[in-house]
Amino acid sequence: MLALYTPDYFRSDFCGREWKAFEDRQRSHRAVTGVDAKALIPVLWEPVQNIPPGAAHIQYDNLDLGENYAQSGLRRILASDPGGDEYRRIVNHIAHQILVAAEHFRIRPVNDLDISEPGSAGPFPSATERAEPGSRALLFVAARTSVNAHRKATDPGCHGQSPTDWNPYHAESPQPLVERASRLLEERGFTVRTEIVSDVLGAALDEARGQGQVAVLLVEASAAADEPFERALRAYDRSNHPGSAAIVPCDPDEAGDGPRGKAYWEAVRGALPFNWARGAGDPLPLLQSGIGSDQFEAVLHAVIAKAQNQLVSFLEILKINSLETPRTTSPSLPVLTTVATPRSRTGLAPPIAAHLSSHQTPFEKEQEDDP
Numbered sequence: 001m002l003a004l005y006t007p008d009y010f011r012s013d014f015c016g017r018e019w020k021a022f023e024d025r026q027r028s029h030r031a032v033t034g035v036d037a038k039a040l041i042p043v044l045w046e047p048v049q050n051i052p053p054g055a056a057h058i059q060y061d062n063l064d065l066g067e068n069y070a071q072s073g074l075r076r077i078l079a080s081d082p083g084g085d086e087y088r089r090i091v092n093h094i095a096h097q098i099l100v101a102a103e104h105f106r107i108r109p110v111n112d113l114d115i116s117e118p119g120s121a122g123p124f125p126s127a128t129e130r131a132e133p134g135s136r137a138l139l140f141v142a143a144r145t146s147v148n149a150h151r152k153a154t155d156p157g158c159h160g161q162s163p164t165d166w167n168p169y170h171a172e173s174p175q176p177l178v179e180r181a182s183r184l185l186e187e188r189g190f191t192v193r194t195e196i197v198s199d200v201l202g203a204a205l206d207e208a209r210g211q212g213q214v215a216v217l218l219v220e221a222s223a224a225a226d227e228p229f230e231r232a233l234r235a236y237d238r239s240n241h242p243g244s245a246a247i248v249p250c251d252p253d254e255a256g257d258g259p260r261g262k263a264y265w266e267a268v269r270g271a272l273p274f275n276w277a278r279g280a281g282d283p284l285p286l287l288q289s290g291i292g293s294d295q296f297e298a299v300l301h302a303v304i305a306k307a308q309n310q311l312v313s314f315l316e317i318l319k320i321n322s323l324e325t326p327r328t329t330s331p332s333l334p335v336l337t338t339v340a341t342p343r344s345r346t347g348l349a350p351p352i353a354a355h356l357s358s359h360q361t362p363f364e365k366e367q368e369d370d371p
Helices: 013-033 067-072 074-080 085-104 177-187 201-210 229-238 259-271 273-278 293-324 362-369
Strands: 002-005 041-044 136-142 191-196 214-219 244-249 287-291
Touching (some): 074 085, 074 293, 136 177, 136 201, 177 191, 214 229, 214 293
Parallel strands (some): 244 287
């Protein structure tokens, strides 16, 4: 098993359960064969300040991989010199470890393994300890109110006086979705702020990213075509906002193949077409649609973790680029060069057309396009 060490890895309940399941298999192998299988291979992807006690017995800062790896992690090395000699050397070393483990330790598989059971919890911190101190999250909601909801097409119990009262899962719980999401994130240690989607969504996301905050959009599919939601969501969809995700909840009828299901999926694809396309083939897309009440908690935690990792990577690359970009006192200006031309019989040189680039001017292109 290859474990990519990051701060979020050790805050993940699922990763902790996966860790425990594999360690249990190693213990069973040792009990049967008397051999201590070293088949759990750690890779320091990002620096981790505090390794949980349940994982501290595994040596991860391999001196053979160099001081740079031990201090900064493999992600930093990859970002600073993609495909460089140091990165290739480390990857080759890890690949050799995997090959040795596969050849020497025949750990038996486990049938009918269920890591979701309470007894399968791993040795990592509990939910209330997962977020770093000071971590913040933004929740943006785009939903109708009881005044503008289309009662014939939408369950009136879903809506209230404000978009923040929206509760697509009201049959299971009276708690509005925003309150439910806030509670789940606060249990992880986040400080949560809620806003309604508006025309300043893009600016708010840019500001949040600059402050290291993650954001989740909670979108009602049937409200996505309403203004100002449609305009704001279209702009969001066309832009790149690292550290953000969108969840479009639904009820069982909307997730099915009936008329309501068709309208739901058309609304999702119509509101966020680029995010929809980017998520094709991704096991955990940052646009989560078709999410029922029983899935919401797990999906929220998963996309928050992915958005955090994405934001960390983005900010790290920005930092590296800023360090590598040479400082200049003033921007370089284009230089116009002329070629000596023979004088005409009148004694005057013919006019020379000077262009800053080889691209056609709009007028030239228009002339060329005319039949």
